[in-house]
Amino acid sequence: MSDAELPVQASPEADILSALGGRSIVLVGMMGVGKSTIGRRLAARLKLTFVDADTEIEAAAGMTIPEIFERHGEQHFRDGEARVIARLLEGGPLVLATGGGAFMREETRSRIAAKAISIWLRADHDVIMRRVRRRADRPLLQTPDPEGTVTRLLTEREPVYGKADLTIASREVPHDKIVEECIETLHAYLCGPPSADIASAVR
Numbered sequence: 001m002s003d004a005e006l007p008v009q010a011s012p013e014a015d016i017l018s019a020l021g022g023r024s025i026v027l028v029g030m031m032g033v034g035k036s037t038i039g040r041r042l043a044a045r046l047k048l049t050f051v052d053a054d055t056e057i058e059a060a061a062g063m064t065i066p067e068i069f070e071r072h073g074e075q076h077f078r079d080g081e082a083r084v085i086a087r088l089l090e091g092g093p094l095v096l097a098t099g100g101g102a103f104m105r106e107e108t109r110s111r112i113a114a115k116a117i118s119i120w121l122r123a124d125h126d127v128i129m130r131r132v133r134r135r136a137d138r139p140l141l142q143t144p145d146p147e148g149t150v151t152r153l154l155t156e157r158e159p160v161y162g163k164a165d166l167t168i169a170s171r172e173v174p175h176d177k178i179v180e181e182c183i184e185t186l187h188a189y190l191c192g193p194p195s196a197d198i199a200s201a202v203r
């Protein structure tokens with residue numbers, strides 16, 4: 001049989017893309033769980049555009065996030081964040097990494113529910129602390145007690161992150177393992193179990 005005659009093989013990635021239609025995949029969760037790094041890799045796997053909401057906010061404001069917080073305050077940042085995410089969700093399908101506070105706003109959660117599949121990347125306090133210590137670009141953690149701040153934010157936020165469609169445990173395994181779990185979990189959620197025909201064909 002020539003290559004042209006071979007049957008087209010369905011792949012989990014192709015199945016996911018077709019089930020998404022115009023919807024996006026949105027990563028939510030606490031600072032340091034891996035939304036930006038995992039999101040970029042997940043988008044590459046699915047051949048979708050990757051957008052980081054924080055980067056878009058910085059571009060729109062012409063300032064870094066620490067500068068926005070310092071000059072205009074958190075409330076101003078949050079309003080800009082909600083607007084940027086609303087705009088990005090109109091342009092799907094894409095993989096969107098949100099900043100850790102974005103999903104706390106009800107209006108943003110409703111928009112995400114209408115236009116996307118949301119994945120909560122969930123990590124333990126200690127994993128988060130190890131990862132966020134490496135950089136000083138998260139203004140909320142520039143406090144005398146970043147550990148206490150992370151504990152408080154996790155208590156406030158975890159029940160809300162739990163409203164995401166899917167949850168993946170982000171832990172100290174290679175990034176690509178987490179990406180693989182995102183693909184498997186998205187596939188099961190969007191496409192269901194393999195049909196008996198396909199299951200027997202691949203046996």
Ligand SMILES: Nc1ncnc2c1ncn2[C@@H]1O[C@H](COP(=O)(O)OP(=O)(O)O)[C@@H](O)[C@H]1O
Pocket residue numbers: 029030031032033034035036037038097131132134170171172173174175178
């Ligand atoms: N599975 C992982 N294993 C090891 N390090 C990770 C993993 N996922 C993310 N990281 C690291 O944690 C740090 C924070 O990740 P980032 O994607 O910026 O998180 P977020 O966008 O959720 O704040 C980065 O240095 C990243 O490489």
Ligand SMILES: O=C(O)C1=C[C@@H](OP(=O)(O)O)[C@@H](O)[C@H](O)C1
Pocket residue numbers: 029030031032035036054065098099100101102137138139140
């Ligand atoms: O948790 C938060 O409130 C924030 C998380 C940051 O993004 P990451 O979650 O990508 O670090 C960034 O949006 C800002 O510093 C505020």
Ligand SMILES: [Mg+2]
Pocket residue numbers: 035036037054097098099
């Ligand atoms: Mg990020």
